[in-house]
Amino acid sequence: MLPSIGHLLLLLALSCAVYQIGVNVVAYRMPEARRRPLLSSGFNASLALWWLVCAASGLLIYLFLTDDFSVNYVWAHSAKAQPLGYKVSALWAGQSGSLLFWTLLLTGYCALISVSGKRHERGGDPLQVQLAPTASAVVAGISLLFLYLVCFVTNPFETNPVVAPDGTGMNPLLQNYWMQIHPPTLYLGYVGCSVPFAWAAAALLHRQFGKDWVALVRRWTLIPWLILGMGILMGGKWAYETLGWGGYWAWDPVENASLLPWLTGTAFLHSIMIQGRRGMLKNWNMVLVSLTFLLSIFGTFLTRSGVVSSVHSFAESNIGAYFLVFLAISLVFSFGLIIWRRDELSSEFGFESVLSREGAFMLNNWILLGSAFAVLWGTIYPALREAVDGTSVSVGPPYFNIVMVPLGLMLLALTGIGPLMAWRRTTPAALGRTLVVPLCAALVTAPLLYWLSAWHTGAATAFCLSVFVLAGIVLEFVKGTRARVSMTGERAPQAFANLLLRNRRRYGGYTVHLGIALLFAGFAGSSGFNIETEPITLKPGETMRVGEYTLRFEQLVRPSPMPPEKKDEINAEVAVFLMPPEKITPQTQPMTILRPHIDIFNTSNAPEETQSGDDIQSARRPAIMSNLANDLYLALIEADEKAGTASIKAYLNPLVMWIWISTILFIAGTIIAVWPDRRAALAREHRDDAPAKPVRSAPPVARSKEKTR
Amino acid sequence: MRLILLALWCFLGLAAPSHAAPTVSEVAHQIVCDCTSCGKQTIDQCMATCAHGKELAQEIRSQIELGKTQEQIVEHIGKTRGEQFLAVPSQSNFLGRMAPLAPFLLLLIGVIPIVYITRTRQRKARITGPKQTPQKIKSDDDRLDEALKTFDY
Numbered sequence: 001m002l003p004s005i006g007h008l009l010l011l012l013a014l015s016c017a018v019y020q021i022g023v024n025v026v027a028y029r030m031p032e033a034r035r036r037p038l039l040s041s042g043f044n045a046s047l048a049l050w051w052l053v054c055a056a057s058g059l060l061i062y063l064f065l066t067d068d069f070s071v072n073y074v075w076a077h078s079a080k081a082q083p084l085g086y087k088v089s090a091l092w093a094g095q096s097g098s099l100l101f102w103t104l105l106l107t108g109y110c111a112l113i114s115v116s117g118k119r120h121e122r123g124g125d126p127l128q129v130q131l132a133p134t135a136s137a138v139v140a141g142i143s144l145l146f147l148y149l150v151c152f153v154t155n156p157f158e159t160n161p162v163v164a165p166d167g168t169g170m171n172p173l174l175q176n177y178w179m180q181i182h183p184p185t186l187y188l189g190y191v192g193c194s195v196p197f198a199w200a201a202a203a204l205l206h207r208q209f210g211k212d213w214v215a216l217v218r219r220w221t222l223i224p225w226l227i228l229g230m231g232i233l234m235g236g237k238w239a240y241e242t243l244g245w246g247g248y249w250a251w252d253p254v255e256n257a258s259l260l261p262w263l264t265g266t267a268f269l270h271s272i273m274i275q276g277r278r279g280m281l282k283n284w285n286m287v288l289v290s291l292t293f294l295l296s297i298f299g300t301f302l303t304r305s306g307v308v309s310s311v312h313s314f315a316e317s318n319i320g321a322y323f324l325v326f327l328a329i330s331l332v333f334s335f336g337l338i339i340w341r342r343d344e345l346s347s348e349f350g351f352e353s354v355l356s357r358e359g360a361f362m363l364n365n366w367i368l369l370g371s372a373f374a375v376l377w378g379t380i381y382p383a384l385r386e387a388v389d390g391t392s393v394s395v396g397p398p399y400f401n402i403v404m405v406p407l408g409l410m411l412l413a414l415t416g417i418g419p420l421m422a423w424r425r426t427t428p429a430a431l432g433r434t435l436v437v438p439l440c441a442a443l444v445t446a447p448l449l450y451w452l453s454a455w456h457t458g459a460a461t462a463f464c465l466s467v468f469v470l471a472g473i474v475l476e477f478v479k480g481t482r483a484r485v486s487m488t489g490e491r492a493p494q495a496f497a498n499l500l501l502r503n504r505r506r507y508g509g510y511t512v513h514l515g516i517a518l519l520f521a522g523f524a525g526s527s528g529f530n531i532e533t534e535p536i537t538l539k540p541g542e543t544m545r546v547g548e549y550t551l552r553f554e555q556l557v558r559p560s561p562m563p564p565e566k567k568d569e570i571n572a573e574v575a576v577f578l579m580p581p582e583k584i585t586p587q588t589q590p591m592t593i594l595r596p597h598i599d600i601f602n603t604s605n606a607p608e609e610t611q612s613g614d615d616i617q618s619a620r621r622p623a624i625m626s627n628l629a630n631d632l633y634l635a636l637i638e639a640d641e642k643a644g645t646a647s648i649k650a651y652l653n654p655l656v657m658w659i660w661i662s663t664i665l666f667i668a669g670t671i672i673a674v675w676p677d678r679r680a681a682l683a684r685e686h687r688d689d690a691p692a693k694p695v696r697s698a699p700p701v702a703r704s705k706e707k708t709r
Numbered sequence: 710m711r712l713i714l715l716a717l718w719c720f721l722g723l724a725a726p727s728h729a730a731p732t733v734s735e736v737a738h739q740i741v742c743d744c745t746s747c748g749k750q751t752i753d754q755c756m757a758t759c760a761h762g763k764e765l766a767q768e769i770r771s772q773i774e775l776g777k778t779q780e781q782i783v784e785h786i787g788k789t790r791g792e793q794f795l796a797v798p799s800q801s802n803f804l805g806r807m808a809p810l811a812p813f814l815l816l817l818i819g820v821i822p823i824v825y826i827t828r829t830r831q832r833k834a835r836i837t838g839p840k841q842t843p844q845k846i847k848s849d850d851d852r853l854d855e856a857l858k859t860f861d862y
Contacts (some may be wrong), residue, residue: 003794043820050717203817243754243755244758245753245754245755245757247754250750250751250754252748252750309748309749351827354824354827359827362823362827366816366819366820366823367774367816368817370812370813370815370816371812373811373812373815374812376810377808377812378808381808383797385798385804389804391792391804392791392792392793393792393793393795393797393798393805394741394743394749394792394795394796394798395795395797395808396739396741396749396750396751396796397738397751397795398739398797399796399797399798399808399809402797402809403812403813405810406813407816424729442858466713485771509848532732532734534733535757605798618758620758630730635757637757649757693786
């Protein structure tokens with residue numbers, strides 16, 4: 001009964017989405033006077049759509065909580081003993097549930113856009129009022145694909161003919177607290193790539209590409225971009241904390257798919273500034289925003305079609321063809337719109353000099369786009385090669401390091417140079433004067449960094465460039481504060497605070513750049529300066545060395561009581577000392593005790609005596625001791641309980657914590673940049689040409705008549 | 710300024726990678742696991758857990774003991790086991806060479822039209838004058854820009 005209701009809710013949601021798109025299309029073609037009731041109906045449909053998908057998702061969660069194993073999806077991803085948190089997160093643990101979750105987020109964005117338009121009807125931004133119904137309808141159009149899939153192709157409410165007494169449970173590797181945080185965050189950002197595209201499509205349909213649109217789309221891009229970035233970093237943290245191979249990024253196709261729209265989104269956020277400031281690159285911005293959306297769909301096609309191999313379990317399915325068709329439709333729709341409006345997308349001002357902020361942003365855009373292409377190329381190359389000459393090849397992290405390191409270094413250099421350039425034009429002499437301090441800072445630290453990295457050129461150069469960027473930004477903050485002090489007579493701390501508050505976009509951006517510099521320093525440190533041992537088998541009391549640390553294996557232990565979801569867990573207790581082994585006496589107190597362990601799970605509910613080796617899955621969980629300088633990372637490779645020995649692999653990964661700290665700067669900077677500016681809203685309200693009431697766009701026919709007049 | 714750049718150039722010229730004997734992990738990072746469950750991870754990630762990865766790691770260890778370099782071991786595995794085991798496609802034919810080169814070629818090819826269009830627009834702007842004089846925006850950002858000019862050093 002309940003599964004049928006769930007399916008019915010999804011069918012109703014599909015009808016609602018079709019209705020919403022229909023009324024908005026009709027409203028767009030109608031004269032203004034007759035449009036309002038239709039737009040109102042469309043608004044209600046967008047809310048109904050969201051509530052229906054919410055109800056369906058809620059129902060599926062309820063089925064998980066009540067262990068209703070008559071539903072195939074619940075049986076495949078849950079079990080009676082599964083903790084509550086994992087039962088809820090099982091919603092996105094498999095194919096059909098994750099598509100339903102995607103639909104939930106997409107329709108949520110659709111409702112949010114509608115509500116934002118409605119909210120602005122009372123003296124707010126008239127442009128938002130005008131574009132919101134169309135943008136919302138575009139998002140509803142995208143949700144049609146996902147609703148179709150969950151209704152007719154991979155229904156999460158599909159029932160089993162025979163009801164099993166218990167479910168098979170969630171994949172043990174997913175049973176981690178990150179499962180409750182990382183996928184929703186990543187999905188929220190990834191699905192959010194549709195939102196700026198929807199605003200761009202609405203702008204193209206309504207011929208509104210002015211400064212107000214730039215401010216609007218920038219705000220609606222920054223938030224999903226931030227969330228996607230956070231999601232990517234969280235994925236790295238999850239992999240680092242749980243997989244036990246000492247790294248956080250493996251250039252897996254699923255990871256790459258999430259990076260693609262983030263890279264083009266970053267390019268868009270930079271080039272939209274040129275449009276806002278100089279009225280240039282309108283065509284280019286429309287291409288970038290469309291590309292960001294299309295890459296999110298293409299990435300989904302790649303990872304869900306089985307075209308490429310991935311460690312992520314949902315990678316292979318039969319839904320790839322639907323995404324490919326949808327991608328073709330979206331490509332025609334987005335680029336068709338851009339071509340249709342190409343005459344109105346011409347630049348307001350000319351490009352004055354290559355040596356300018358615009359020039360730096362153009363170069364930054366091109367490198368970001370090149371990076372996105374490099375990631376895409378590396379991801380699809382094995383499939384292309386097999387199709388072209390039948391050769392089976394692989395593309396792994398070394399390929400991406402060869403290609404992405406130079407591109408990353410170029411980007412990092414531009415991060416330092418770009419913000420120091422003036423808009424319109426700058427002279428080489430002036431630029432040289434601005435760059436002297438950051439360059440000197442980088443050069444002073446360079447010998448030490450190259451020596452420390454044992455002449456690992458890529459890592460040391462990244463480090464030097466990070467110093468260059470940091471010095472440049474700190475200098476900008478100092479100069480800005482001094483300028484405010486001299487302009488207003490404020491005290492330095494107050495001047496600094498006001499500098500941030502009154503120039504949020506600029507200094508929010510600088511804060512994000514600080515985060516990027518730290519991120520690159522973290523990448524450079526952990527890849528260029530890391531130490532890794534071979535697995536060493538130790539008896540109790542024996543020691544091994546990694547860097548400055550001495551590790552003494554104490555004993556193998558089991559937790560008591562054993563967590564219910566695990567069949568077994570074997571811990572190796574390792575005492576950590578920051579001294580050579582010969583100085584350690586039995587009385588020496590260790591810095592800490594680390595417990596890398598092996599988790600053993602049952603993946604079958606069959607009685608133990610009938611289980612085979614395939615029914616048991618093990619996962620190595622590392623133990624990490626972190627500080628600002630480095631992470632001591634231990635993985636238990638093998639444990640022999642009879643002999644009481646443990647085979648331990650140790651890594652010393654420098655500066656990994658800087659990567660996670662950079663996330664804080666990244667979030668803080670974006671929040672500063674995106675925080676609404678009351679003064680801008682007031683200025684808009686008092687602008688002479690701003691209408692008192694929201695302006696509805698004239699229908700295309702009427703507008704063309706106005707033009708001819 | 711030029712001296713600083715010259716110093717930087719000389720310094721980078723001195724930078725050279727070390728030539729120590731490779732470790733198993735270093736070589737394993739260049740080899741991909743071809744088993745069904747590892748999803749094309751490199752061996753350094755799976756050699757602790759996967760039987761196939763362990764076997765390959767053992768082969769790498771024996772090759773290191775023979776005194777071979779990283780490149781020689783990678784080439785040996787590519788020849789004996791197949792190209793699908795290499796994390797970077799072999800550069801032995803045109804398609805293989807295109808794997809790492811294509812992104813850079815695209816960047817270069819793209820820069821040419823960008824520079825051409827920019828130069829043409831600059832030339833046009835110089836001949837005909839700007840399409841419109843940029844409007845004065847008196848935001849805090851612009852005022853700060855003006856003020857910052859006096860602080861450039």
